[in-house]
Amino acid sequence: MKKIISGIQPSGRPSLGNYLGAIKPQVSMQNEADVTYFIADLHAITVRQEPADLKRRTFEVAAWYLACGLNPEKATLFIQSHVPAHAQLGWILNTFTQMGELERMTQYKDKSKRHSSNINVGLFGYPVLQAADILLHDIDAVPVGEDQKQHIEITRDIATRFNNHYTAGKEGAKPIFVVPEAMLPKAGARVRDLQNPESKMSKSIDGKGTIFMEEDLKTIAKKIKSAVTDSGSEVIYDKENKAGVSNLLEIYAVTKGMSIENAVSDFNGKGYGDFKSAVADAVVAELEPTQARFKELMKDKTELSMILKKGADKANIQAERTLAKVMKKVGFVPPIV
Numbered sequence: 001m002k003k004i005i006s007g008i009q010p011s012g013r014p015s016l017g018n019y020l021g022a023i024k025p026q027v028s029m030q031n032e033a034d035v036t037y038f039i040a041d042l043h044a045i046t047v048r049q050e051p052a053d054l055k056r057r058t059f060e061v062a063a064w065y066l067a068c069g070l071n072p073e074k075a076t077l078f079i080q081s082h083v084p085a086h087a088q089l090g091w092i093l094n095t096f097t098q099m100g101e102l103e104r105m106t107q108y109k110d111k112s113k114r115h116s117s118n119i120n121v122g123l124f125g126y127p128v129l130q131a132a133d134i135l136l137h138d139i140d141a142v143p144v145g146e147d148q149k150q151h152i153e154i155t156r157d158i159a160t161r162f163n164n165h166y167t168a169g170k171e172g173a174k175p176i177f178v179v180p181e182a183m184l185p186k187a188g189a190r191v192r193d194l195q196n197p198e199s200k201m202s203k204s205i206d207g208k209g210t211i212f213m214e215e216d217l218k219t220i221a222k223k224i225k226s227a228v229t230d231s232g233s234e235v236i237y238d239k240e241n242k243a244g245v246s247n248l249l250e251i252y253a254v255t256k257g258m259s260i261e262n263a264v265s266d267f268n269g270k271g272y273g274d275f276k277s278a279v280a281d282a283v284v285a286e287l288e289p290t291q292a293r294f295k296e297l298m299k300d301k302t303e304l305s306m307i308l309k310k311g312a313d314k315a316n317i318q319a320e321r322t323l324a325k326v327m328k329k330v331g332f333v334p335p336i337v
């Protein structure tokens with residue numbers, strides 16, 4: 001069975017971009033693959049977080065996964081800081097990562113512009129921790145949105161470099177890390193801001209262009225109906241010239257689980273007004289029951305904590321096994337247990 005992992009930062013309210021680009025496709029994989037998802041709280045503190053908010057949002061991300069149908073009997077769900085090997089391997093992998101490589105990361109460049117008074121070492125080394133998250137778990141594929149592709153590429157580079165370093169010239173030596181692949185959804189990999197379709201929809205930008213999963217349904221419908229389109233009148237999929245319309249088509253298609261072609265044919269001969277209303281109806285119909293389940297799940301933190309503990313217990317076994325192999329390869333004296 002293919003092994004899959006992905007994570008979400010509890011750094012804001014999850015957006016429709018997180019849902020369509022990550023949570024929905026990730027949940028759908030639980031029947032065909034061995035899936036592990038985690039709440040990346042170690043990553044979240046690379047930007048200042050209010051402690052009470054961080055704690056609440058950590059539970060919220062877990063609750064969203066479950067509300068969207070993740071089955072904790074099949075999938076592993078855990079909090080990153082509950083599996084200390086992530087930070088430990090991150091340290092070791094720092095020594096296999098070049099400053100120049102990290103300087104090229106677009107997310108680092110964007111975030112250091114947005115948080116110019118706090119360009120901390122953690123923000124810079126963020127992709128190394130992400131590599132550790134993945135490499136500890138012998139992962140084949142990492143389902144993510146487009147903005148994370150570069151982080152998966154550097155993970156591959158780090159894994160290959162480490163593997164080569166400890167196998168070169170040593171006959172029969174086996175590589176430690178499985179080199180993972182990025183897995184992007186066909187549609188929805190980059191949901192765009194409704195007001196500024198040139199940019200991605202971001203949970204850190206609170207405005208008319210971002211839809212939050214927990215948002216009031218009427219507000220969601222209103223935001224979709226006032227999405228920026230263009231001066232034309234035809235509902236056509238053309239990302240270059242019709243970014244706003246194409247974005248709404250992707251939102252509609254992924255929400256309804258249909259192809260872009262079928263989505264386009266639903267609006268043959270229809271105007272933008274009808275089109276936007278249909279997109280709004282589709283999103284509201286999808287999120288309404290999900291929000292209700294989310295609210296129920298958030299009422300019982302003990303139950304959520306138990307699910308997360310079970311997930312961490314399982315993840316710790318796998319993570320510690322890989323970490324022990326890495327430490328042995330590096331030449332650390334093994335601790336007596």
Ligand code: TYM
Nearest residue numbers: 006007008009017018021022040144145189190191200201
């Ligand atoms: P994060 O928390 O920013 O986003 C979580 C997931 O949502 C996807 N996403 C989007 N997809 C489509 N359209 C959008 N507008 C959009 N915005 C966000 C992201 O691509 C991501 O899949 N570094 C990661 C968290 C992480 C991780 C990992 C992921 C930490 N360790 C290991 C995979 C494997 C992040 O910040 O995601």
